[in-house]
Amino acid sequence: MATYRHDVLIIGSGAAGLTTALRMRPDARVALLSKGQLTSASTYYAQGGVAAVMDQRDSLESHIADTHIAGAGLCHDDAVRKTVENGPDAIRWLIEQGVGFTQFEEDGRQSLHLTREGGHSHRRVIHVADATGLAISGALIDQIRQRSNVELFEHRTAVDLIVQDGRCTGAYIHDTTTGKTDVFLARAVVLATGGASKVYLYTSNPDVATGDGIAMAWRAGCRVANMEFMQFHPTCLYHPKAKSFLITEAIRGEGGHLLLPDGQRFMHQHDARGELAPRDVVARAIDYEMKRLGADCLYLDISHKPADFIIHHFPTVYAKCLQLGIDITRDPIPVVPAAHYTCGGVMTDLHGRTDLSGLYAIGETAFTGLHGANRMASNSLLECFVFGHAAAQDIGTRLDGLAEPASVPEWDDSLVTDSDEDVIISHNWDELRRFMWDYVGIVRTVKRLQRAMHRIDLLKREIAEYYSNYRISNDLLELRNLVVIGELIIRCALQRCESRGLHYILDYPETAAETGDSILTPAAPVARQPACHLADTI
Template structure:
């Protein structure tokens, strides 16, 4: 049986986070845009971002200072040209959000934007909406997107794979290859839709659900990276996974982040006996960059056999705490923790991927007519570690850059008769439990073997398990109808393989990658670039079509 529904659009955007919505709004006056959202439009990592957007907004600050802070935290792997490009567009991005009426916090005295300071920043430059910046921005942009006549939103749909000339049309004689759209699964009906697009933008977020503990929502399963890799795009720096130092540790709290702002405004990290420890690891104490703070917490927990450490902001006045951290205060209070009087139990958790699909300054990937933005992309901005609040800024700047490039490009698109998704040789799965068990096993051994501190032995053990599971899932994918969970598991196994192979390839400790076997840093910093043609990977996923 073939799924016969076909949709046509000018631009297909896979993902509904800040990067995707920014591009959609910048394009929609001139192009027909189709947004594919795995759940509701607001279910993205952007929605969960508490901190804010880093941008040079005061006379005391400078673009040069922002670039230097980005490069310092990036551990020698930040591309200076990209850092300058992003930092120099910061104010413009904030002004655009302000014009859309995003309710940013204001200073009580000056009534200008209230700027806070986070770890790694030399100045107060983080524009925020209290402690729920992502939610405020996403809610504002979502309303704009829903109201625009040229934007169609497919909620509760997941992209299965990209459609390319070589793989999908079997056109082997052509020298170049291009993206023609994607196959998209309707989660509710189980039907696969063929989407034909002149341009496709991957804005599908990060990979953090490959780990047992994460601050990310369930949608962060590396879909964009995996699809681009299968389509022939290079990926880079996948070993650099940022573990946020302070995720709320509570059995009833799923993935709740305790924002960097708490430490930025004076929060102190403590052991169960009340003693502080961060000064022993870095002169900046609690305001050291995330990788240093996360490793320090991880070390103290393992050394002392404790389940968590504590973050204390109770020395500040209750009014200050409630006004600056209303979301954190309310959530903790629901769980019986009054942060005006009590310490917050915290643990590190997978938070952000600094690597991804390689792009240029226009967001273009190796595949013609395919772009990647946001956490899916590797632009060169973050290097070996991301400076706090640079991620939302990157989404805004590259969301605009991609839209600008598409609008300025001549349409050289030839119309193709795309093959429909063919399920004539597959059956309904009788054992969905395999998917659940494999998912749980993958996330657990990735946490244990490919976490904050790594060893060769652990990495090789993880890779061995990944290859076994990947072969099992490939067989499952080939013989049974696709489902939301199967698509995500397939993608997670692919990004897990890329993370581990990249970690094995790096014979040093740098930024977010810390190896016990290679504790020193090499003199020359080089990105880890993976190329599909040189890499053993199951690329033959035709699934009968």
């Protein structure tokens, strides 16, 4: 087992982590860790684009107002303004990094092509066809490989943060290729581990989205907020061979119709904005109609548009569906809602700083106040670029005044054994995700939440016992984190006695006149020797 020392430790290789690393001062020694390959983050799979005001017919105030409306009264205005006002510069920076956004010819010159998504009053979503995340991820990874001050570590899963004298100074990191757990020490630590949608049975997210950063920060003593606001994307492809494939919201933005199995449109019965209503409204409408009809899925149809238009604007969706026998130029696409985005997270300020000195959280891991009760489409990538830059600047100004961390003991697994009962992990994993889907999904009740909490309590004890007796694995670490996430979501949901944004509860169907954030404060972290691989508070 090894000990690594750097100035800055960044855990996560999506837009948030890559941006923070690229924006860091060049003399800072940076370790950038990825749970799988560098492309395993959610950013790589993002289709839609980045929301920013790049058209003179649009305005910053309009983008700000749209964000507040989508957030159902819970957005923090300072976070919204910081994000929106820095949006144009973020797009220009991405272009400098080599991102080739889709353009069109206007008045004899090339201009950025802007599309529109739900909740936006203008076309302001900059994109690369329908594979924006892939293009951004590729360009930023190309840049990061050229940085001599950044050391890359793939296939590394974080276990827990290291805290010395009230300051975060690193983390224990499990190498999934060797089975060893190493020590990574740094003067500043950045959590950019993404969201937690894998806590649900159906999700659009990749397998790595298990809430690791949120769970680790909670165990280390950081507050979390608004975890009840889990966004369900309205349209994921419904097909047995299409695991987690998202149907971009831009299809609705370009005129796609949502249909019942009999071919009838229905969205205007739920909201005057129809298919362009915010995601929470559309997802709830689809969920309602599916349950009303007993349907396995509904349909999204863009086939009334010219075939060339469809293939040019949505080549990724077209190719994937065609591979599965669905020609979207002729046929509607079968869709269902799926867990997509974690609007809550680790509480931070406008620099990405958490409650724990030396620890930052960026992107979907963080709660900045930007998204409120419902994230507006394509604001998430923008948040990564803006707050990644802000965190890098803040770390850069503080780095010279921070002492090198003291040495800590190596990870000790001499008192545990290899498991011969891995079925417990898979069983608990499946049970957790299924009852979270059934009881803590798009529509909730107090009784369902209480049932889910009862199951969480039992699972916590089982997982803690297993963790204390057997050598760790990636699956065990993810399960350990997901049960924390499940508890945080349920606790926040039980606190909110109203329906607002993504939290719809039948016991309290009305929206309260006054409300605030659902903030959870952990008990003091359990004092323990960091080298001992023993059960701790989950």
